[in-house]
Every structure is written in C-alpha cells, then in structure tokens.
Amino acid sequence: MFVQQPIAILDSGVGGLTVVKEVMRQLPREKIIYFGDTARTPYGPRTPEEVVRFTREIVDYLIQFHPKMIVIACNTATAxxxxxxxxxxxxxxxxxxxxxxxxxxxxxxxxCVGVIGTEGTIKSGAYEQALRELSPHVQVVSEACPKFVTLVEQGNFRSMETYNIVRDSIEHMRTYPIDCLILGCTHYPFLTETISEVMGSSVNLISSADETAREISTILHEKRKLARNEQEPIHQFFCSGDPQMFKHIAQQWLGEQIELTPVVWQVPNIS
Known part of the structure; x- marks a missing residue:
C-alpha cells in the first residue's frame, strides 16, 4: 500500500498557517503535518537555548510521521x-x-528595507545578515513588535486596539525611505490590512510564506519527491494549547482551502 510522505511544518503557534496556506495553494497534492506550539507561544522573548530545546522536541515528535521535509515556519526558531x-x-x-x-x-x-519581528528574531540580526549577503549596501531598519503575536494568537486581527498597537509599534518607521517591509514573523500576515494602513500603500509588505512555498517546491522537485499520486491528502494539525481557539483561527485563515481537503485535528503529547 502506498503511504504518502508528508511535509512537516512547525511554528510557535498559529503563525505558520500562513506558510501552510501557500503550500496548499501551490502544492495541493502534498500532505501536510502541522505542529503549532500554542501552549508555549510566543518564542520571541525566550532565550535561544529554550527555543532550540522546544524546536528539537517538536522535530523529534514529527519524525515519527516520516516527513520528506521539515519546514521551520517560525522566524525566531529559524534564526x-x-x-x-x-x-x-x-x-x-x-x-x-x-x-x-x-x-x-x-x-x-x-x-531601504524594513524588518519587523519578535524580539528574538530582531536581536539575532538574522534578517540583516541575510539581506546584506544578497545586497551589501542595503539599508536595513529593524523593529521588534512583541505585542503582535499575542494579538494573533487571540484571534484579534482587526480592532481599534490592534490598530493602536500596530501604529504605536511601527509608525516611526515611515520616517525612513522604506519601500519594502518584511513581515519577519509568520504571525504578522494575519495583521496585513492594519500594517498596510499604518505604513501606507507605497510600502510593499513581504510575507516569506509565498517564497518559502516556492523553495519547498523547488527542493522537492530537484529531489524528485513531489507528490505524484492522484489521491486526496489527509492533513494533520497538532497544537499544544487550546485546540478550539487553534481550530477556529486555522479554519478562518485557511478558508476554502481547508474545506477542500480532509483534516485531522489532534492534541500532541510532548514533554
């Protein structure tokens, strides 16, 4: 019997669903196993040692499903x-x-490129390094926005409170000639409308989800690991915290795409 190898995607919470959405859109035949560590989110304020330990625990858990690729859809954990x-x-x-x-x-x-992210991501300087490797003379303006993840994990995407927090966090970045703003946390695309309102229409918002899905496709193609079967994938979604809130946000964000394919919702058992 053929067993489809999944793509394992992990995040500190619901943010990695932005990557899931793009993978579902670009690679609809691929089976996805998603792990959102909602019980321990956010990762941004945590020490690097803690983030490494949590990421190892999740990867050790996901390996049992024999994934053909692991996607760290969390900027802090990536860093x-x-x-x-x-x-x-x-x-x-x-x-x-x-x-x-x-x-x-x-x-x-x-x-001039702006970067917003968690405290951990911004402190690591990982985006600045990656940008300068590609273009040594690029001007990088970085800002940690620690309150954004909490808004998203609570499902609070559009409210006056959200607008005020976003404005207070990033409005000062408009004093620079930024024309691209990297949403350096996979939670932040949930706040795209509000961030765009504050930064203005002349600033391109860059979500790494789209590019990451392209990279996944390229690597799987090169390794001849793309799903070629016609059978419908059955996705598995795990979260370590409140399953109802997680499921609500996932269904809201993924919309039609999650209705098109069967999904199994589970609560994992990790240390």
Whole structure:
C-alpha cells in the first residue's frame, strides 16, 4: 500500500498557517503535518537555548510521521535553531528567513528595507545578515513588535486596539525611505490590512510564506519527491494549547482551502 510522505511544518503557534496556506495553494497534492506550539507561544522573548530545546522536541515528535521535509515556519526558531535541526535529521530542513530576504531584495527600489519581528528574531540580526549577503549596501531598519503575536494568537486581527498597537509599534518607521517591509514573523500576515494602513500603500509588505512555498517546491522537485499520486491528502494539525481557539483561527485563515481537503485535528503529547 502506498503511504504518502508528508511535509512537516512547525511554528510557535498559529503563525505558520500562513506558510501552510501557500503550500496548499501551490502544492495541493502534498500532505501536510502541522505542529503549532500554542501552549508555549510566543518564542520571541525566550532565550535561544529554550527555543532550540522546544524546536528539537517538536522535530523529534514529527519524525515519527516520516516527513520528506521539515519546514521551520517560525522566524525566531529559524534564526536560532535551523543549523542545529539540520545537523540532527536526514531530510531537508527549510527556514523562512532567506526566502523573505530574497523577495525583499528583488522588490526594493530605494534600497531601504524594513524588518519587523519578535524580539528574538530582531536581536539575532538574522534578517540583516541575510539581506546584506544578497545586497551589501542595503539599508536595513529593524523593529521588534512583541505585542503582535499575542494579538494573533487571540484571534484579534482587526480592532481599534490592534490598530493602536500596530501604529504605536511601527509608525516611526515611515520616517525612513522604506519601500519594502518584511513581515519577519509568520504571525504578522494575519495583521496585513492594519500594517498596510499604518505604513501606507507605497510600502510593499513581504510575507516569506509565498517564497518559502516556492523553495519547498523547488527542493522537492530537484529531489524528485513531489507528490505524484492522484489521491486526496489527509492533513494533520497538532497544537499544544487550546485546540478550539487553534481550530477556529486555522479554519478562518485557511478558508476554502481547508474545506477542500480532509483534516485531522489532534492534541500532541510532548514533554
């Protein structure tokens, strides 16, 4: 009997669903196993050692499903744990930072790129490094926005409170000639409308989800691992926290795409 190898996607919470949405759109035949560590979110304020330990625990859990690829759809975990995870598993491991940086360099005209992310991601300097490797003279303006993840995990995408928090966090970035703003946390695309309102229509918002899905497709194609079967994939979604809130946000974000394919909702058992 044929068993389809899944793509395993992990995140600190619901943010990685932005990557899931793009993978479902670009690679509709692929089976996805998603793990959202909603009980321990956010990862941004945590120490690098904690983030590495949590990421290892999740990867150790996901390996039982024999994935053909692991996607770290969390910018904080990508920044501090990507190299560690790559050294521990035999399958390709993809992060979200390099794809986002490539997209921004490809679109900027002014040569000034903004980056917003969690405290952990911004402190790591990972985006700045990735951007400068691609374009040494790029001007990078970074800002940590620690309150954004909490808004998203609560499902609070559009409200006056959300607008005020977003405005207070990033409005000052408009004083720079930024024409591209990297949403350096996979939670942030949930707030796209509000972020765009604050930054203005002349600023391109770069979500690494689209580019990451393209990278997944390219790697699987090169390794001849793309799903070729006609059978409908059955996706599996795990969360370590409140399953009802997680399911509500997932169904709201994925919309029609999640209605088109069967999904199994589960609560994992990790240490």
């Amino acid at each position: 501090v744990a990507l190299t560690d995870i790559r050294s521990r598993v035999a399958v390709p491991v993809v992060g979200v930072i390099n794809p986002g940086a490539r997209a921004a360099i490809g679109k900027t005209v002014t040569g």
